[in-house]
Amino acid sequence: MTANLLASGRATPSAPPAEPLFPHPVRHPGSGLHTRHGRFAPSPTGALHFGSLIAAVGSFAEARHPAAGGPGSWQVRIDDLDRTREVPGAAAAILQTLEAFGLHWDGAVYYQSHRGGAYADALAQLRTRGLTYPCCCSRREIAARGRPGPEGPLYPGTCRNGLVSERHPRSERLRVPPISIRIEDAVQGPLTQHLASAVGDFVLRRADGLYAYQLAVVVDDAAQGIDQVVRGADLLASTPRQAYLQHLLGLPRPRYAHLPIALDPAGRKLSKSLAAVPVDPANPLPALLLAWTFLGQPPLPQPPADVAEFWALALPRWSLAAVPHGQKQPLLSV
Template sequence: MAYVGRFAPSPTGPLHFGSLITAIASYCDAKANHGKWLVRIEDTDIPRIYPGSEEHILRAVDAFQLEPDAEIIFQKDRLDIYEDVIQQLRQQGLVYACQCTRKMLGSNHIYQDTCRNLGLAFEHQAIRLKVEDVEICFEDRLQGRHCSELKKDLGDFVLKRRDGIINYQLAVVVDDYLQGMTHVVRGADLLDNTERQIYLGQLLGYPRLSYMHLPLAMNDQGQKLSKQNLAQALDLTQAPQLLKQALQALHQAEVDLDAPQRMLQQAVAQWDIDRIPHTTELQGRYL
């Protein structure tokens, strides 16, 4: 099967160094396997979109001379597609309406089927997927075997929020399928989402993907780099230097400091995932 991979940032803030690591790794892995590399902006959570962040992402793709092999898509333009999938699941009796609020649920992150059998009307309610008592396992290319007993560990999970926002779990599964994705390279902070996405994909009849979850870049406080943790936006005028640092963080062979396009060609030719630390966090601290 031909390799199709992607970089799928959420525009909740400008790209930071952790995002760059994911972009570079996903690109190099796709190209080293003679595959296609796509870019998708995961912006269904419209209230959380940070002003100017989508533009910064697109400028970064250009600055690092990362060339997608198809048109960049924006999930906020595809809401009708996700609604159609929800209707498909509804017709199959695989989802139900839920009136529970976060306050009602308290600190329990495992849903206890409170609304599963109430038969509530779907309008103005959250939509949850019925999860059966099964174990889902997958072999991560870096992190090894990972398993979850969905009902016990996660419970029924939300596909659409009460405020109408499409949940990440649904949008990512649908778009990976519609874009013909075969391989997912992303940060280890998303590792625990994978079993849910595999399960939903199985219900929809989608093929299973290959996963590789990268170790995370951490800041001086031992927190992953993120907008919430005040990670610095990438200085796009320093693209060659940042590209070199990202490859060093991934423990790849050294590349010459040059135009990003030539550096990427060299990085792809030398790409070796066995050199990437098989951990969930990178050693060292980043800004």
């Protein structure tokens, strides 16, 4: 029988959480419950382009705009789990670009490549409770046997009840029960996803030994005390998986807001397009103003003279409610 895992916090009987499903927001020393804690988590696979700048501007503005309780904190995390995809020097270049755009972060920068112990501990918790299993299947085998899914072939469950004879494990997967996860997204609205039919038993540790993004992101968001996640809508479909892992690990669920993805004139995601040229840290104002308009924000009362004046004028006028609700938006529409 299909169960629903909703924001009300009702637990599924098959997999009780280690702690209360949705604990109260993490209290930070010297801060109240109303203070917001946001983050920006780029991957160092290249220079910062306009598509990534949209996410940086949106997450920064939502964390730092004046509101009840005062401006919140904004942290930066470098998602460098897969070192084979990392471009040398990209992480440092991204940080320098953020500073040039007035996107100054709080505290030390987190690096996922330094967090393997925390991911191992989280995976061990799930393994001890019988919620994971080893898998020996290759991508080619899954593609041949799995039915089509929204993000590629779904795992057919070959190893769910034990490894195939004389095969060695390659990865470790989460047992996904027949439940529906409901997400209330502050921009895109409600999303309900039936995990088993939409994504199946997904990988938590890859065949190359690296921890999967879905596990790492929930562990790190909790460790950093993040209570609001503002990012691109290309990650919206991943959010139910992250919510389920938060449920299993007894971690708080942040408030989510997924911003529209910028498309080039051919309708391609900007980051996959030749139009995804790096933003210019020597001339940040044009890109900041374009990102501000792309996110549906009101015109500023006067042209800003520099980056500091841009943020002084922009932050009091920021409204998440004004962000366009579609998951994709042509860049030329602004």
